[in-house]
Amino acid sequence: MIARLLKKGGAAATLQEDPAGFAEIGGGERDTIRLRGVTKVLGAGRKQTLVFDRADAEFPRGVSIGVLGGASSGKTTLVNLLNGNQSPTEGRIDCGMSVSWPLASRTIFTKRFSIRQNVRFVSAIYNAWPPDMLDAVTDLGKIKRQDLDTALDLLPDELNTRATISLCLALSFDCYVVDERVALGNKPFRDLVQEKLLEMRGDRSLIVVTRTAQTIREMCDECYVIIDRKLQKFGSKGEAILAFRGATGGQDLSDPLGE
Amino acid sequence: MTIWANDRSESWFVAAARNQVRTVIALVGTEASARFARKTFGVVEEVGGLAIVVAGLAALRYFTGSRTHHGMPMVPFLTCGVFIFWTFKTTLSQSSTFASAKARYEFMPRVTQLDVLIARSIVNTLFYVGLALGAFTAFYFIGISDWMEQPFLVIAVLLVSSLLGFGVGMIFGAINTFAPFFRTIQHVLMRVLMFTSGVHFIWPEVPYMFRWIIIENPLFHLCEFIRSGYFVAYESPVASSLYLGVWITSTLAIGLMCERLCRPFYERDRRRATENEDPFALDGL
Numbered sequence: 001m002i003a004r005l006l007k008k009g010g011a012a013a014t015l016q017e018d019p020a021g022f023a024e025i026g027g028g029e030r031d032t033i034r035l036r037g038v039t040k041v042l043g044a045g046r047k048q049t050l051v052f053d054r055a056d057a058e059f060p061r062g063v064s065i066g067v068l069g070g071a072s073s074g075k076t077t078l079v080n081l082l083n084g085n086q087s088p089t090e091g092r093i094d095c096g097m098s099v100s101w102p103l104a105s106r107t108i109f110t111k112r113f114s115i116r117q118n119v120r121f122v123s124a125i126y127n128a129w130p131p132d133m134l135d136a137v138t139d140l141g142k143i144k145r146q147d148l149d150t151a152l153d154l155l156p157d158e159l160n161t162r163a164t165i166s167l168c169l170a171l172s173f174d175c176y177v178v179d180e181r182v183a184l185g186n187k188p189f190r191d192l193v194q195e196k197l198l199e200m201r202g203d204r205s206l207i208v209v210t211r212t213a214q215t216i217r218e219m220c221d222e223c224y225v226i227i228d229r230k231l232q233k234f235g236s237k238g239e240a241i242l243a244f245r246g247a248t249g250g251q252d253l254s255d256p257l258g259e
Numbered sequence: 260m261t262i263w264a265n266d267r268s269e270s271w272f273v274a275a276a277r278n279q280v281r282t283v284i285a286l287v288g289t290e291a292s293a294r295f296a297r298k299t300f301g302v303v304e305e306v307g308g309l310a311i312v313v314a315g316l317a318a319l320r321y322f323t324g325s326r327t328h329h330g331m332p333m334v335p336f337l338t339c340g341v342f343i344f345w346t347f348k349t350t351l352s353q354s355s356t357f358a359s360a361k362a363r364y365e366f367m368p369r370v371t372q373l374d375v376l377i378a379r380s381i382v383n384t385l386f387y388v389g390l391a392l393g394a395f396t397a398f399y400f401i402g403i404s405d406w407m408e409q410p411f412l413v414i415a416v417l418l419v420s421s422l423l424g425f426g427v428g429m430i431f432g433a434i435n436t437f438a439p440f441f442r443t444i445q446h447v448l449m450r451v452l453m454f455t456s457g458v459h460f461i462w463p464e465v466p467y468m469f470r471w472i473i474i475e476n477p478l479f480h481l482c483e484f485i486r487s488g489y490f491v492a493y494e495s496p497v498a499s500s501l502y503l504g505v506w507i508t509s510t511l512a513i514g515l516m517c518e519r520l521c522r523p524f525y526e527r528d529r530r531r532a533t534e535n536e537d538p539f540a541l542d543g544l
Contacts, residue, residue, distance in 0.1 A: 084368040089523070105366045112293065124285035125369050 030096040031061035033082060033175065033205075035231070038091035040077055051077045053229040054091065061097060061174060064206040066220035068213065068240060070248040073226040075209045076102075079179045082207060097174035097205060103193075104181040108164045111153040115143065115163045118152070126171050136170030137163050140196075142189070158186065165193055175205040180212075194219070213241045282369050286378035294382060306390065309345060313337050316459045329461070330492030335404040338394055339413075339485045340458035346387040346417055347424040347478060348449055353379040354428030355445075357436060357518070361525055372522055373515075376429065384421040391417055395489070405491065412488030419503065420481050426510030433517030436524055457482035462497050477506040 040052040051074040059065050059082075069075040080086040083099040101108055109118040119137055123130040137143060141162035152160050168176070176197060197206055198219070208219055216223055216237055223240035224231045227247045234240035295302060316337045353376070360375040392414070398404045407413050434441045456478035465473050473479055480503050483495035 080368075085366065087523075099368070101366050101368060107366045110289070110293075110363070113289070117289075117292070121285050121289050122367075124288075125282050125367070127281060 031174070032094070032096045033059040033099070034094045034096075035081070035088075036092045036094070038081065038088040038093060040074070040081060040086070041089045042077065050229060052081075052088075052231075055229065055231045057224055057231040057233070059175070059205060059207055061205050062202055063222060064201050064208070064220045066216035066223040066237070066240075067207065067209040067226065067231065068211060068216060068223060068244040069209065069226035070211055070244070073211075074229070075211070075226065076179055078226070078231075079177050079207075079209050082175075082177055099175045100168050100171070100173040100177055102177055102179035103165055103168055104161065104179070105164065106157070106160060108168075109152055109160055111160075112151060114149045114151055115155075115159070116148045119163070119167055122167060122171075128171055133167060133170055137166045139166075140169060140192070141166035162189055165189075169193070169196055173204070175207060176200070178206065178208045178210070178215075180210050211244075213244070216241065278369060279374060282371075282374045283377050283381070286370065286374055287381050290375070290378045291382045302386075305386075309341060309390075312341050312345075316341070320459065329463070329490075331486065331490045332404050335395070335398050335489065336486065337459055338391075338398070339489050340456075340482045342387060342391040342394075342417060343420045343481045343485055344453060344456055344458050344478060346384065346391075346420045347427075347481075348452075349387065350380050350383050350421045350424030351428035351431065353383045354425045354514075355432035355435060357432040357521055357525055361522075372525065373518055376425075376432075376518065380421065380425045380428075384418065387421070388414060388417050404489075407489050408491045409488040413485055416481055416485045416488060419507065420478070423477060423481070423503075423507050423510060426507060426512075426514040429514030429518045430510060433514075433521045436521045452476075452478060455479075461486065461493065462495060477503055 035055055035057040037054045037056060038052055039050070039054055042049045042051055067075065067078060069078075077086065079102050081088060081093060082095075083101055084095065085101075108122065109115070110121075113121070115137065116134065119133050120130045123133045134148070138145065138148070141159075143159055143163055143166075147155060147159060178197075200206070206219065208215055210216065220237065222233070223237050224233050225240050225244045225247065226232075227243065232243070234243060313334065317333055320333055320337070356376070356379070357372060360379075361370070361372040364370040364375065392410075395404075395407055395413070399406050431441070431445055435445075455473065456476055457473070462483060474497060480498045483498035484500075484503075486493050487495045487498065
């Protein structure tokens with residue numbers, strides 16, 4: 001990046017042409033997440049693992065895209081790369097949208113703190129107004145006011161999940177990432193979350209990273225499959241599911257209903 | 260690298276700086292709560308530890324017959340040195356905790372390892388500066404010593420001590436990443452530093468044969484500065500702000516580079532699914 005800046009007459013010149021700096025420095029489009037030749041190596045020394053090898057992909061806004069991958073194929077690493085939790089070892093990610101944390105993640109909230117403290121902390125990080133976020137969490141997650149000030153480790157896991165997902169939806173990200181599970185918790189809540197996500201589909205992006213073909217069929221418009229450490233795009237969901245089955249050698253029977 | 264788009268009304272650098280400041284402020288509250296709220300005796304333990312060290316060193320000086328020096332009462336004299344060393348030591352240990360820094364916020368994309376280290380160091384610094392000011396105020400009201408001659412210099416020296424600890428801590432954290440046995444050496448090093456950093460002596464007391472090495476220790480300069488700021492009776496002949504500046508700039512620069520280089524080593528392989536896992540056990544669908 002520094003070399004590119006110097007080549008074009010310095011950072012000052014670049015910023016003068018484009019005050020936001022995105023067009024010159026990022027070079028990517030807004031409302032799109034683009035992976036360009038992304039290589040990711042996890043761990044160090046003897047534990048080094050090559051997860052992605054020069055992978056390319058594009059996730060535009062307003063489209064629900066599924067990514068199918070077998071066990072240990074790098075799905076969670078992809079989620080971490082997309083939301084900026086990890087950086088690529090080589091290659092580049094142009095991120096033109098704000099990306100959520102994995103929707104059903106249980107580790108966003110610190111268990112020693114209450115829901116109120118956790119919501120305040122996350123709201124402060126994302127520059128949101130904490131009282132509004134608390135209202136959204138209590139309304140959407142159906143959490144009673146008396147539970148807001150109890151430490152999470154004293155509450156059932158269900159409440160943690162509902163609070164995390166509700167806050168994630170309330171923060172209004174441009175792109176929601178689903179890692180394996182759309183939502184945890186009781187069925188009415190899961191249905192509500194799925195409904196909310198489908199409602200947002202026209203305006204926001206949804207990236208569903210899973211090994212369950214049924215989820216792809218229900219929620220996605222397009223589909224990538226992680227094969228040989230690369231992201232391969234297919235013309236239709238059916239082709240993608242067949243390729244996924246072929247790549248996992250038919251052993252990964254993650255779709256209970258079958259084709 | 261990952262390039263993020265941002266609001267067109269502000270430059271990418273301003274946007275990034277705002278994000279980081281917001282994150283650090285949020286983390287300071289959380290880390291302070293994590294450090295003190297659930298540990299009722301935590302603060303008492305830390306104050307007790309400091310009091311024991313001051314009492315031990317005071318006893319050492321009392322029994323050797325040197326109860327005051329250059330008009331400086333013994334307890335505040337030792338407390339100044341102990342606070343400098345403790346602020347440095349504890350900030351160092353907080354900023355070298357690379358492994359646990361990101362682990363607690365592993366799914367929070369906006370929280371980086373450096374943010375957590377900065378927040379922990381700020382909490383630690385505020386705690387020790389507050390404790391030092393409380394102790395010095397107590398000494399004044401009890402009648403052990405006069406009020407500080409230059410209170411802002413005293414606070415500044417404590418902050419600088421913490422800054423030095425932050426830089427050195429990140430370098431030590433990086434060394435610990437590749438050579439975990441270094442932690443043992445670090446403990447020994449801290450004990451050696453404790454007795455060679457001027458915690459319980461000043462420049463005129465240093466034997467001539469050791470002066471060439473003592474003068475190289477930046478903590479000794481800090482101890483000299485704090486005593487010059489606290490006591491009317493003492494003015495250090497050797498303390499150099501330029502020397503300290505060089506130390507702090509270089510340790511911070513090297514430390515920040517080390518932290519950035521070590522960050523990938525703490526990115527964990529978070530794959531949960533294995534071949535043995537029951538594929539039908541996916542709840543939520």
